[in-house]
Amino acid sequence: xxxxxxxxIAAHQSAIVDGPLKMSARNVNVYYGAKQAIRDVSIDVTMxxxxxxxxxxxxxxxxxxxxxxxxNDTVASARVEGEITLDGEDIYGSSMDVVQLRARVGMxxxxxxxxxxxIYENVAYGPRIHGLAAGKADMDQIVxxxxxxxxxxxxxxxxxxxxxxxxxxxxxxxxxxxxxxxxDPEVILMDEPCSALDPIATAKIEELIHELRGRYAIVIxxxxxxxxxxxxxxxxxxxxxxxxxxxxxxxxxxxxxETRTKDYITGRYG
Amino acid sequence: MSNPGPKDTVQxxxxxxxxxxxxxxxxxxxxxxxxxxxxxxxxxxxxxGFLTFLLYSMLSGGxxxxxxxxxxxxxxxATSSLMIDPALLKADKDAALASAxxxxxxxxxxxxxxxxxxxxxxxxxxxxxxxxxxxxxxxILKGKTDIWVPAASPLDTAAKGSGDAASxxxxxxxxxxGSIKTMFNMPFLTRADSTDPTMVGIWGAFKGSLxxxxxxxxxxxxxxxxxxxxxxxxxxxNRWTDLIEVSIxxxxxxxxxxxxxxxxxxxxxxxxxxxxxxxxxxLTLALMTMPVIVIAGRNAIKSVPPxxxxxxxxxxxxxxxxxxxxxxxxxxxxxxxxxxxxxARALGETAPLLMIGMRAFISAPPTGLTDPATVxxxxxxxxxxxxxxxxxxKTSAAIIILLAFLMxxxxxxxxxxxxxxxxx
Numbered sequence: 118x119x120x121x122x123x124x125x126i127a128a129h130q131s132a133i134v135d136g137p138l139k140m141s142a143r144n145v146n147v148y149y150g151a152k153q154a155i156r157d158v159s160i161d162v163t164m165x166x167x168x169x170x171x172x173x174x175x176x177x178x179x180x181x182x183x184x185x186x187x188x189n190d191t192v193a194s195a196r197v198e199g200e201i202t203l204d205g206e207d208i209y210g211s212s213m214d215v216v217q218l219r220a221r222v223g224m225x226x227x228x229x230x231x232x233x234x235x236i237y238e239n240v241a242y243g244p245r246i247h248g249l250a251a252g253k254a255d256m257d258q259i260v261x262x263x264x265x266x267x268x269x270x271x272x273x274x275x276x277x278x279x280x281x282x283x284x285x286x287x288x289x290x291x292x293x294x295x296x297x298x299x300x301d302p303e304v305i306l307m308d309e310p311c312s313a314l315d316p317i318a319t320a321k322i323e324e325l326i327h328e329l330r331g332r333y334a335i336v337i338x339x340x341x342x343x344x345x346x347x348x349x350x351x352x353x354x355x356x357x358x359x360x361x362x363x364x365x366x367x368x369x370x371x372x373x374x375e376t377r378t379k380d381y382i383t384g385r386y387g
Numbered sequence: 388m389s390n391p392g393p394k395d396t397v398q399x400x401x402x403x404x405x406x407x408x409x410x411x412x413x414x415x416x417x418x419x420x421x422x423x424x425x426x427x428x429x430x431x432x433x434x435x436g437f438l439t440f441l442l443y444s445m446l447s448g449g450x451x452x453x454x455x456x457x458x459x460x461x462x463x464x465a466t467s468s469l470m471i472d473p474a475l476l477k478a479d480k481d482a483a484l485a486s487a488x489x490x491x492x493x494x495x496x497x498x499x500x501x502x503x504x505x506x507x508x509x510x511x512x513x514x515x516x517x518x519x520x521x522x523x524x525x526x527i528l529k530g531k532t533d534i535w536v537p538a539a540s541p542l543d544t545a546a547k548g549s550g551d552a553a554s555x556x557x558x559x560x561x562x563x564x565g566s567i568k569t570m571f572n573m574p575f576l577t578r579a580d581s582t583d584p585t586m587v588g589i590w591g592a593f594k595g596s597l598x599x600x601x602x603x604x605x606x607x608x609x610x611x612x613x614x615x616x617x618x619x620x621x622x623x624x625n626r627w628t629d630l631i632e633v634s635i636x637x638x639x640x641x642x643x644x645x646x647x648x649x650x651x652x653x654x655x656x657x658x659x660x661x662x663x664x665x666x667x668x669x670l671t672l673a674l675m676t677m678p679v680i681v682i683a684g685r686n687a688i689k690s691v692p693p694x695x696x697x698x699x700x701x702x703x704x705x706x707x708x709x710x711x712x713x714x715x716x717x718x719x720x721x722x723x724x725x726x727x728x729x730x731a732r733a734l735g736e737t738a739p740l741l742m743i744g745m746r747a748f749i750s751a752p753p754t755g756l757t758d759p760a761t762v763x764x765x766x767x768x769x770x771x772x773x774x775x776x777x778x779x780x781k782t783s784a785a786i787i788i789l790l791a792f793l794m795x796x797x798x799x800x801x802x803x804x805x806x807x808x809x810x811x
Contacts, residue, residue: 216704217703219700220703223701224701224702225701226698226701228694230692230694230697230698231698232698232699233695242702243702243704246702246703246704246708296698297702299702300702
């Protein structure tokens, strides 16, 4: 544990304000065919916090993230057991519409994946398919507000008609965040959002995560432990499909209860 | 972390990059690169040469087909025995012309103008032109008039410089009096098949091809694309879909005449659709084209990056929205490429259409999908079988029309493909 990381943690832990419970997972098991990827994971995600999932490659953190908005439904062999709720409602229950769920629980992916359409269209697509905008002026406002919240407005306001794929990698990722924000989600899931970006673009995204924290519950999967320490208030350490330890980020990084956690964050493996 | 790695067991000499074997090795590598480039260039030049030869032989043989030799025919209707009532002609054309021996009058006029065998200089269909002239302007019946009519086939070829000696002498004689001329053969573009090469036209077959292609694309494109989308985006991966995939791949390789037999059995014998019709031709060719579109479509859909699907699903698009808003537009250029290939093959197809009766002799252009018709490749096949020399250049001319049709069709498809193409 180096001093820089310690300082990072110290800077943000004072800001912990536990919001209301947003999502809750109880005894979740995920299988891909016969292979079990997630074993008996229970976790709570609260509002106004950033929850980081860390762990070595293949530990199931991304898989678990994708069960939170049922993106695993697209994998034919995937099977989820246990209970995951959003505001107390079972997201795998029959009363939950998967399309609405994904609007309420937005997602940002590892590789920036803007649509090969204009910047405006990228942001406007979600509100359009959910019928969130009443007319052109309203849509313009949603697009502007989303891009502002994603910290991209100043850079693209004069070229909204240009293709989203013409932006730089970091800008593309912020565009993807704007796209997720545009449908007014409650939770934003981020799957290693900075792994394809350079350090400057990464810093911008991290800054953005801080700004978004008050408004949304954010769950971020990251390989980078410094990043977890910098951006999150809660950290969950996954290993071989188990949730080994889950707690305040300061506790996980400075005073882990489990040896496996300690070994991982001190760079013994992973 | 320092990792010493396994210890070397054999001591190897340091590599001498300047040794003789090394140098000859490099020379060999450059040589093989040069050879490969030469062979590739040679292949390109060879195919370009064949293409040039094809175009040259088509154009040199076929351009004459667009030219028509005409002979001036002076007719004196006033002294002829022709009995046509101009009033009746306006009211009921067929009744007025029924008893009139225009054919005889035409032959007489020719004999009078050009001697004993004068009528032999004219095309068998020359009297039809005279008849058309009368219908167009009944006033000419009152006096003498000159009508330009198509020359007989031997004269036509002689005038274009490839006829026999006797005909060439006749052409030379007529040229002196200015009663023969060669001009653009407009009727060739507006008429249908005929037994006389000077009277044939390509419009019947062209329209037949047009209608047939219309039926083919209207059926094959949507069904093919929807099948491809379903198989790629919705169908579960199991033994049934594997079986379907293998079947589609096999269907694409089935000889086209088999599809003709299928069309004969299903559309004609079972469903009793009209014989020789563009509707049946189009249905048969659609069956043949569909597997090609399905295969190209599936490949195009497969090549749409999964991250785009994730992105759309991630903000709450339904499966149908993902498919129609993102996957299909991105796959469309590839699908259109496959469609071009399939349609081009269908346009040039002869064998299956022979099976469903589209090789019949049809002298009127089709007016609808159920009218008897023929198509361009079948027309070419039929004309190339004719013995009369006049058909040779007509065959080449028809090939030029077919190639022009093909290029226009492809150009339209390529235009659409480029419009839909998106840069990443």
